[in-house]
Amino acid sequence: MASGLRVGQVYRYAGSQDPKPATLNDHPNFHYVTHSPGFKRVLLTAGINGIAAVDAPDGTRRPAILVRSSPWKAGTEQTPWHDVFDLDNGHVRYFGDHKSGLTVAPGSTTGNSALLEAFTGHQGRTPAERTAAAPLLIFRAVPRNGQVKGYVEFCGVGIIERTERLVQWGGGEHTTFVNYVYDIALLGLTAEDDTVAWEWIRARRDKNVPHAEALEQAPRAWREWVKQGSSALPRLRRRIARAKVAKVRDQRPRPDGADAADLELVYKHFDGRKHDFEALAATVAAHVLRGAGHSYFEGWLTRRSGDGGADFVGRLDLGNGLAGTSLVVLGQAKCVKPDTLITAENIARVVARLRRGWIGVYVTTGSYSEPAQMEIAEDQYPIVLINGKSLVHELRSMARDDHGGDLSACIEHVLNGQEPAVTNRRPEEILLQ
Known part of the structure; x- marks a missing residue:
């Protein structure tokens, strides 16, 4: 035996x-x-x-x-x-x-x-x-x-x-x-x-x-x-050591798969609609962070001009009371063609805004270049990267849970049902709420 x-x-x-x-x-x-x-x-x-x-x-x-x-x-x-x-x-x-x-x-x-x-x-x-x-x-x-x-x-x-x-x-x-x-x-x-x-x-x-x-x-x-x-x-718990850099091909859906069609739908829906995509990105970021078992509070979207590298603001809560703390979350959202590469220079605007006790989230319909990921890993920047493939995966999960699998209905719910505030408040004000 x-x-x-x-x-x-x-x-x-x-x-x-x-x-x-x-x-x-x-x-x-x-x-x-x-x-x-x-x-x-x-x-x-x-x-x-x-x-x-x-x-x-x-x-x-x-x-x-x-x-x-x-x-x-x-x-x-x-x-x-x-x-x-x-x-x-x-x-x-x-x-x-x-x-x-x-x-x-x-x-x-x-x-x-x-x-x-x-x-x-x-x-x-x-x-x-x-x-x-x-x-x-x-x-x-x-x-x-x-x-x-x-x-x-x-x-x-x-x-x-x-x-x-x-x-x-x-x-x-x-x-x-x-x-x-x-x-x-x-x-x-x-x-x-x-x-x-x-x-x-x-x-x-x-x-x-x-x-x-x-x-x-x-x-x-x-x-x-x-x-x-x-x-x-x-x-x-089981943990597998993984490379910190993902190949570009692994960040993109298969060209003939359903995810590729979903990503193209998202891109066409939001192309040229900056704030609408920011609202979607903020919701997806919240879904990712909560899915890891964290307590996340959604804040607001920044105004169209002068955002200085932040499109949305949130708060990550760890622990409770004296045995807890909160982190400011700065989010950047970029709706680009699915075959677009996000470079280190693109991410640098978010990284430059981060203070001690803050983390960044970058959400895009594209992919992250390997040099950009290498720089993040080597410099140990506290930033979460959500590529196009992950974006549609999270949206599909949300659609299955709350909209009977209807991706379009899920997107419309995000845009029409939540109405996130748009303001130019300082990010650290999220800690006072």
Whole structure:
């Protein structure tokens, strides 16, 4: 039997569920890797698959919950949501299994019920409570050999940090329904060479094995979380060291893709409409900063003349009370042709305005030149860069959440629904609000 599941490895998930061949179609056999003699097969037939709970000597525990995302279904009537996988930063945003047309309560569906139960365990206040908590094993379907089904990539071990009830669009009639969404922290597995030993899950399935004994087989990060709790997650979260400079081609949508059409739509809509694009850029910047879990306050747009390198102003709040502080956010917005490069000279106007305790945000429909990124990295300028590809990605996310996927309706809502103030106030005045 194979040693375990490796992060980033693609496994063949065959309908036969035969655990005997170690490989199938040149990929490791999922059922071979997860086979435990004497136990039922582990399945990925649903999006959320809980392994049956066992009554161990020191209490009941669920061995694990296997979570699978199918990106090829995203945006369909049956699966209108889009799960978010940010493996480099150890974050997954996963939508539950309540759907349009169901009459049962959102939290009572099989999958949501299992994840909400797991969330309770993940919020355990003592090591004893956390020892029995169910780990999430995260997978996502990936296309292989011309097929969109039958192959899954292992993404890691997760802990639910927070849950949220939200309203979604779905069904043939595009009606709204209530569902749960889960923010999941992926743990770093460097001590185990990015591998989860299946012996850990097998031990958790054995009703004769106490919680503490099964814990000995767990990855080091999981054991540390059990010992210290959620306060240790920032240190235990999976982090991948990445280059600070992105190739220009990686900042642009594929020419024949939907994102390229969206970016062209945005550019044509706002070309020559400076303040309108500034309002859109301010909203997208707020969405990006809030999406990272920060508290962000939108301020105002600057007047047409004399902005001195700032088109919008906001405030980033960190912590609370005496244990907190606030940072001024200066934003620059440039609606340019999608194939335009933003140079270091373009960014310099924003950088020149930054004071201690301020950060910059630059939002454009173009891309950032590599020399500009190098200068920012070398001089350690505190500035967030949002290129055209990221811009349409954020807009699409906003459109899915609040406008049934209608990008044009989302844009019009930004322009007509919020009416941001336009003023020539000093940026530091945002700290007084």
